Amino acid sequence: MAVFSIDLPGRVKNFELPRTKPLMPLFETIVNSIYAIEERQQNDDKVNGYINIEIIREPQMRVQTEGIDSSINDITGFVVTDNGIGFDENNMKSFLQSDSTYRAEKGGKGVGRFAWLKAFKEADIESSFIDAGEWVRRKFCFTLEQNEINDSLEDIDPLTDNKTIVALKECLAPYKKNLPKKGEVIATKIMQHCFIYLMSAKCPVIKVADEDQTYNINEMFDERIKKESEKIEFKIGNENFSLLHTQIEDAAFGASKLYLYANDRMVQEVNLEKEIVDLDKNLFSAKGYYYAGILSGKFLDENVGTNRTSFEISDTAEDGSEISMDDIISNVAENVQIYLADYLSEVKGKKEERVRSYIKDEAPQYGHLLKYMREDVEAIKPYLPDCKLDDELYKIKRKFDNQLKKDNQDIIKTLEVGATSLDSYQEKFQKQFAKISEANKASLAEYVAHRKVILELLKKGIQSDDFGKYSKEAYIHNLIYPMRRTSDEIEYQAHNLWLIDERLAYCEYVSSDIPFDNNPREDRTDVMILDKPVAVSDEPNTGREYETIVILELKKPMRNDYTQAENPIIQMLGYVDKISSNEMKDKNGRLIKTGTNTQFYLYAVCDITSKLRKIAEDFDFIETPDKRGMYKYHDKKRAYIEILSFDKIIDDAGKRNRILFEKLGI
Template sequence: MREGGAPSIIVRDNDQAISLVQVYEEHMVSSAETEHITVKDQEFDLTHIRLRANSSHSHVIAFCAAKRLVKEESITGKIPGLYGKLHDESSEFIYACYVTSPFLDKTVRSERTGFDIMENSNGLFAHELSLDEIRDAVIAKATDYLSIFLEEKKLKAKDRLEDFVSRKAPRYRPILARIPEDKLIIDPNISDKELDLKLHRHLSDIEEQLLTDGHDVMNPKSNEAFSEYQKRLEKYLKTAEDIKRSDLANYVSHRRVILDILEKAIQRDSNGRYVREDLIHNLIMPMRCDSNEIMLDSCNLWLLDERLAFHDYLASDKTISSMPITNSIETKEPDILALNVFDNPILVSEGNKLPLASIVVIEIKRPMRNDAAEGEDKDPIEQAIGYLDRIRRGTVTTASSRPIPSSENIPGYCYVICDITSSIEKRCKIHDAVRTSDGLGYFFYHRIYNAYVEVVSFDRLVNAAKERNKAFFDKLGLPTI
């Protein structure tokens, strides 16, 4: 900065002497490089410096006046790839660009804490030089100076993004081509959460623009040639297609996450205990609500059967008398439901094309629970059939209260989700149930109650859901093991 270079200065304190030249050499990676730029007829000198990584924590632009530092600004992240420490042929370094100019000397405040320069200029003051314009010009030169050192960072950023999208967030792949390339150069050390939020903001911007374009497409411009309108329409439809592909990928990815959570939930924790059934219940469908209170997206009934998504009424952990599809006045039922909060069933009434209605009762038990015994209070199979019988005796209607002919004969499907412990296995044999080929469940048809009953172990539930969704997971590159 000083003409003729810096003088040799030694600072002494009693018996201790420190050479400032030596300190300078310890902090400098290489000699400084200078260049000259002009912004709106104002001259600026830039000094590019590479400092040793332990001397600073952030890449900066340093605005100087009267041979003194006035203001420092971090530029980390403002140049694509400029994150963390950089590397040259010998070591790590932090970048600093010192900016000097007669213009800065004239506009510096007397206390040297800033400059009397507008942050940005527009309107009536568009002809005046603003700090934004100076900053942009300096960053452009800094980008050129650092370009050779940023290549490695850009490659790592690309690998980080590709790995995240491929393994954890395939929903973003269809829209990557619509995001400016420089916006995709991320910090390689960014967390999954921050990266997800960053990509989601880009997706939101694209969706917002798509909505705007949709309104424009619906209203052709006056005197617009048909060929031009057709181009706009094709561009809009292509973007819409990418968004829909993103939505589908998100839907499939959500299923992968739910399966991972369920798989962990059925395992013993570090204390050797299994989770309560309410956690698994809420994972399949939130408790104490029905289809009038929650969105279908909140339910994961596909874990058991894809067809359960198509229903007339859906209830979870609700007393039978409170359900609009039954006129049950069974006095015993509220006591049973109240006493066995986590044993309350998920109830599904499906189909509105009468008389093709059916009722599905799902009973969930705690993993590895091993106290099943004779009687409805202890036998989950009897519990499920008992719920079905009470609902039928209450005269079943549709969710809109339309009667279903011969409701007492509506086909019933009872699913008991539990581990096949010794007590459960004994109850299955007593009910003359047939063991599944994989040994992870039982099934039988109860002729008197006109009900198909299936006992599904948690392992079978997870395995079957994985198999049904494997093709989708493979298509998105998601793990299926």
Template sequence: MVGFTIDLAGRVKNFDLPKNQPLIPLYEAVVNSIFAIQERQQKEAFNGKVEIEIIRDQQEIAKLEGIDRSINEITGFKIIDNGIGLDENNMKSFLQSDSTYRADKGGKGVGRFSWLKAFSKTCIESIFKDYSDNVLVKRNFEFSLDKAEIDDDLIEEKYIKENRTCVSLVDYLPTYRKHVNKNAETIAMKLMQHCMIYLMFPKCPQIYVIDDKKYNLNSMFEKKMYREPQNEVIDIKGESFELLHTQLQDATLGGSKLFLFANNRMVKGIDLNKEIVDLDKNIFDDKGYYYVGILSGKFLDDNVDMNRTSFDISENKEDEEISMEDIVQTAKTKVEGYLSEYLDDVRKNKKEYIRKYIRDKAPQFGHLLTYMPDSIDEIKPGLSDNKLDEELYKIKRKFDSELKKTNEEILRKIDVGVVNLAEYKEKFEIQFQKISEANKAALAEYVAHRKVVLELLKKGINLKEDGKFNKEAYIHNLIYPMRRTSEEIEYLSHNLWLIDERLAYSEYISSDIPFDNNPKEERTDVMILDNPVAVSDEDNCGREYETIVIIELKKPMRDDYTDSNNPLIQMLGYVEKLSTNKVADKNGRIIKVGKNTQFYLYAVCDITPSLKKIMSRSDLKETPDKMGLYKYHENCHAYIEILSFDKIINDAEKRNRVLFDKLGV
């Protein structure tokens, strides 16, 4: 009987094994098998082999023919190899914590403690050659926290003619079991990635994962290798690293990766899709592979933690010390160089797409191409129009913020007195140019908005799919949002310019009592549907208004007008109410009307037969284009226009055509 030269329970308790990395004990066992095979190959020639058997819970689904056992939980693994075995030297190392026996190969002497961290026990049977007597002997024992000592009796093995060591990782502990992927191929792929460096060795043993199917990691790696690996030596602050560039035809990677290795074992994975803007999952669709970089070096070997689950390296740059940021950024630059042909095409296509989108759909962002090229370059390729618009808007906000900050800085310097303005001439010119471009962008956005509004109006006056016309609310909201006052919306939020350009900056001054003047009705600050709206370009400061505009909106193709119910009667009635000087504005202030107040009355509606008949009796005349009616009412000092929807659209398009042409919309 022999015992460990440490407090085993305490050592296992202090072993740091993240719950989301349940395969680390398996990796340790497999790498040990590879080392054992390499050690035996130094003594004799043979073909090395490692088999990993997946053990599943047989209670969940009975082991019957035709039943898919891959949905059963994985409870453990058997790792079988034909390496050197647990001979005297390896057994001594096994019993000693932090053994340096395999330090030259990156061994830390602690990997086996991960077995007891994640499993209830480990059963080990090792048949190996005793070279002194030239016979095979067997060592068989259980490694667990329940046994402080192990039976170290050696028995001569007469029935097996080949070295065979089996490490059985038995009964996953619940904390780790629930994080184990049940798919055998996925486990094989993860093992392949972890052992990638070994799989490139000429004398790498054949490694198999065995479940209902058998997966050969060597064949998988060979088939998935798109191109021969290319090694590059890089320098980071005087330290030498090796970056192995590979391309794998492996969709399960989910993206291009940079793997940081220490002592020939993978410790940290970096998602390059997040590090390199123009490198994303599309590379697999376009080229059929993902990029995989393997970064190694003495610095990484020296700074890996004892358990090989992380590095003892600062994340951010600090003085002259090498940080993880230094390592990743340098490697990223080399990866971009290696993939330059692909990335150059992606960037070219992305820029063309962004330019086309801005030219055709979002001219308000045009100046960003000139003044924010670095930010434009940081946009991910392949975005939808909506996502691209969001990114461009973020960049525009950044541009506006920087522009404002620089403006304030220049004004501050002028305030304190600049000795030589000539020194700032170039800076001023650049800033003025930026301001000009920003103003052009704002104008472009406004013009594009007008184009969209016109298209919506065209759609709104036509029959819907249900065979009906839109209600008044559709037109009302399009021209001026319902239930809103000028204090609640910006001038850009209404589209009174559709009727007359002079109304673009109008104030809403409509009375805040119901237009039927019924005092029993609740006072409200809303526009009443199908009733006049009064606007003006003047603030109510107690003086008589020079002009007041009244607008009446009607449902498209309405044709039930009568002598007592038509837009002309309604608008003139509102003029009468205003002329009493008893109507209040939205703030409760009287809207003062005098003898010189000029009214402009606009009825926006289709000139249907019933309306045309009534208007002809009221002596309204046709406009030259025969799409509207007009009259001046001398007694009311009111210019009256009946505007059809077609006339509004045609006139607005004519007024804005030169802007649309210049903008390319």
């Protein structure tokens, strides 16, 4: 019986193994098998090494669920068999010693077996080999339940070859949950981890058996990997690095990656699509391969973590004297971009063309970013859908706006303290003014494009559907002015009263969808109560008499059930009477004051159907020259009244904005 020279449970507990790396114990076992075969080949170069990995799954069958392959049972363990040198006395002594330096020249840390017990309940070892000219077999169970190794060494009948079996049993939570389901995925990950070994002509034959399916890792490597004949050498500071370019002709890899190796073992994987802007999954569809870079170097060998799951290298260099992971990855990215230059240049060109086209046709408000934020625009990933492209451009615009604001403040501060020579700042001022001008043009372009969309929505809103029905009044009201909102809650850009009259674009709202005096029984200009008007003015309520009040009445398209008593003309005039009484209060409880100089403008926005036309004629309304509107001035009530058809509003608004649409190219 042999005893560990450490507190085994404590050592395993402190062993860091991320739950996202559940295959690390298997990788350690495979690499140990490779080393064991190499050690045997040092004494007998005729040995043809092999490593067989068997996947052990739960025995019970699962219920087949529609759309889900539930017939694949969970993996519980692995059995790794090799014909290496075996667990002879030297290897057994090393196994019993924590942090053994037995294979230090190969990068061994002497801790790999602790990964077994971190992720598995136990590991059973059986090793047959020749000792002092005689065949022997050593067997033992490695588990946390006992701190000693109760191994047995017995004589056996001669075998045709050495044979060591390591069985990793009963995978533990949370590692079991993170194990891949499919055998092919596991085989692929083994191939990724063993890249460097598979490149060697002496690499043992490695196979993975999963029930009735067998995967030959060496054949997979030869079929799927196209590697360059020479490594790319480069330096960071005084450290040398080697980068091997490979092409992975296998869609299962899913992305272009960088593999960082230390002592011939893969330690860290980096998704290069996150590091190189114009590199993405379309590389495979365009070229038939994913890129994989194999990075190695003495610096990586010397700075790998004890558990070989990460590097002891800072992400960024604080003082510039040390090499950081950012330095390493950025240097690799530069070399990869040279290697993939033709493809990346083509992708970049198509992306720039698409961004320009999108800005020109859909989002002119971002036009200035192409000039002033070029690097940020170039950093946008290719092939984004329109919605995500717009999100990225918006982020860049916010960055531009914030920087512009800061630069403006700096210039103002310079002027306030007094520049020693204003001429010395002239160029700076000119550049800043140019930026401001471009930003203002972009804002104007955005507003003009918004108007075009609103006009198209209004055109659609007044048309009947396939069943002959028209849009409800709420659609029109929301389009012209949001329901249940006041001027305190929205900016002028949020409404579209310019459709009726450009002068209304900056109106101050006296009442909009809020009951007078906050009394729900009182008359109110509520866009939800569609036959109630909306009253607006271009001045706030300061207690003075209003000079101008505008009242809007909107009706459902093609409505034709008006009567002499119930029609928009009577409703708006009645509303004038109530406001002119000087007894009505706004939503803040302040009196709405009018006088003999208060001018009312009343707009009925509706289709001029037969009944409404008859009523308007009875009130002596005059038809507009285009025959799509009617108007009258009511002397006694100081009210200009106009009935505007939807067609007239759309046509007039289109004419007013046509030059802007043409200049914008829409």
